[in-house]
Amino acid sequence: xxxxxxxxxxxxxxxxxxxxxxxxxxxxxxxxxxxxxxxxxxxxxxxxxxxxxxxxxxxxxxxxxxxxxxxxxxxxxxxxxxxxxxxxxxxxxxxxxxxxxxxxxxxxxxxxxxxxxxxxxxxxxxxxxxxxxx
Amino acid sequence: xxxxxxxxxxxxxxxxxxxxxxxxxxxxxxxxxxxxxxxxxxxxxxxxxxxxxxxxxxxxxxxxxxxxxxxxxxxxxxxxxxxxxxxxxxxxxxxxxxxxxxxxxxxxxxxxxxxxxxxxxxxxxxxxxxxxxx
DNA sequence: ATAAACTGTAACAATTTTAATTACATTAAT
DNA sequence: ATTAATGTAATTAAAATTGTTACAGTTTAT
Numbered sequence: 001x002x003x004x005x006x007x008x009x010x011x012x013x014x015x016x017x018x019x020x021x022x023x024x025x026x027x028x029x030x031x032x033x034x035x036x037x038x039x040x041x042x043x044x045x046x047x048x049x050x051x052x053x054x055x056x057x058x059x060x061x062x063x064x065x066x067x068x069x070x071x072x073x074x075x076x077x078x079x080x081x082x083x084x085x086x087x088x089x090x091x092x093x094x095x096x097x098x099x100x101x102x103x104x105x106x107x108x109x110x111x112x113x114x115x116x117x118x119x120x121x122x123x124x125x126x127x128x129x130x131x132x133x134x
Numbered sequence: 135x136x137x138x139x140x141x142x143x144x145x146x147x148x149x150x151x152x153x154x155x156x157x158x159x160x161x162x163x164x165x166x167x168x169x170x171x172x173x174x175x176x177x178x179x180x181x182x183x184x185x186x187x188x189x190x191x192x193x194x195x196x197x198x199x200x201x202x203x204x205x206x207x208x209x210x211x212x213x214x215x216x217x218x219x220x221x222x223x224x225x226x227x228x229x230x231x232x233x234x235x236x237x238x239x240x241x242x243x244x245x246x247x248x249x250x251x252x253x254x255x256x257x258x259x260x261x262x263x264x265x266x267x268x
Numbered sequence: 269a270t271a272a273a274c275t276g277t278a279a280c281a282a283t284t285t286t287a288a289t290t291a292c293a294t295t296a297a298t
Numbered sequence: 299a300t301t302a303a304t305g306t307a308a309t310t311a312a313a314a315t316t317g318t319t320a321c322a323g324t325t326t327a328t
Contacts, residue, residue: 001135001215002315003222006240013232030230033222034317039276056325057273076219081135085210088137088167096164098147098267105266106140116254120247132239133232136286157303168288173305190296191302
């Protein structure tokens with residue numbers, strides 16, 4: 001279990017509440033993780049067009065669009081694992097009738113689960129999430 | 135990301151289709167993971183009253199109740215992680231207004247997500263899942 | 269133009285988690 | 299008694315995650 005989603009959401013929350021650019025050092029200080037890790041996640045968010053950066057002195061990061069146009073689903077998408085309910089590294093026995101087919105059925109189930117999850121996360125946007133903070 | 139859920143569901147599927155007891159070695163052979171790991175998961179399933187075991191020679195494992203009375207949600211419950219969308223090991227900065235509150239809001243979000251997930255998994259039972267296999 | 273303060277990223281090290289292995293006590297059938 | 303199974307602890311090995319160091323590139327300010 002990794003911490004990419006919580007860290008990414010923490011970043012997005014800070015950027016949402018910020019007025020102007022925030023540096024990766026500042027973000028790392030609030031989250032309390034390594035600044036390089038934060039920059040990696042920011043890099044990923046930029047790739048997904050949710051964050052914009054300004055290089056050079058006095059540079060930093062900001063949201064690439066309005067917080068009410070960024071759903072939590074869109075944020076989750078940026079870090080979504082292949083297998084929502086976990087992935088074993090085994091190769092099931094192809095001679096066993098169950099082993100042979102389990103991955104197909106698991107994949108279908110995961111697609112289903114992913115759908116309801118995304119429906120829920122699509123319901124809330126970043127602005128709403130941030131408004132919960134006092 | 136770990137493989138507990140896929141392995142557990144694989145076990146349950148094999149037991150569902152079996153007629154009589156299955157040994158941990160047999161299960162491990164279909165899943166293609168170590169038999170001790172399988173026994174650990176079986177142990178967990180027994181603790182949750184989904185599986186029963188018979189010790190001694192010719193012993194093995196079987197479902198503890200009818201497959202149509204076991205929802206996929208109940209199976210998921212046996213291996214459910216604390217944090218469905220991931221948990222970072224950081225301790226957010228308590229001096230930062232966002233860092234101070236993020237875990238509370240994350241926890242609420244996770245509870246919500248967990249709810250829709252469980253609703254979906256509660257909709258399908260093991261018998262239905264197993265019927266998908268040819 | 270040069271120094272300073274940033275981003276961007278690669279390479280590596282440390283830590284943590286996951287899975288496999290070994291070992292063996294216990295149980296039950298033959 | 300022997301055999302074949304479960305149950306579980308302890309250890310090792312492998313993989314994934316996070317942290318660290320290093321440095322090239324960019325922009326601003328002086």
